[in-house]
Amino acid sequence: MTKEFWTVTEVVEIFEVDERFLLELEEEEVLCPICRDDPPSKLFSSAELEKLRLAKILIDDMGVNLPGVEIILHMRQSIYKMRTQFDDILEDLAAHLRETLKKNS
Template identity: 35%
Template sequence: MKRRVKTYSISAVAELYDIHPQTLRLYEREGLLKPSRSVGNTRLYEDSDLERLEVILSLTRDLGVNLAGVEIILNMREKMDSMQREFERF
């Protein structure tokens, strides 16, 4: 049996985080978010996308990091997570 993943529309995510849908589109254009798409090409955000969005919003709102800085930080986090998983294998 295939497990269904809960997804959220762009309007639902925008309302949930009190941001404009254009902000989410900008984050996607900048490569910061990569929501999946429905058959009709509608953006679908999963819980992992929301977790990443929370990090982005924390960096921009709370710490004043610009989007270029956010990209660098997110890439570094992914590399560190990958290195940690690799380390734990040994």
């Protein structure tokens, strides 16, 4: 069974970043942790950890600034959504084509 959420302490340790970096990513709306009230804490999902991993690569290896990271990750998400829509359209088109070919056979 894989873990569903990670604490700030775990994320800081796993990714070797400081809490300030996580806060900056939150401020730029790159990361959106789940906030709990009792006890007060922030939790990060697997999807948020993947965004953090990509942000760290973009910043450390490619020299992208935080606003640039936000734009890149937003564009990446948009591309995935468009790809899913395109796959759905192709699937519908293929089904329609199969149906038409069956009728004409």
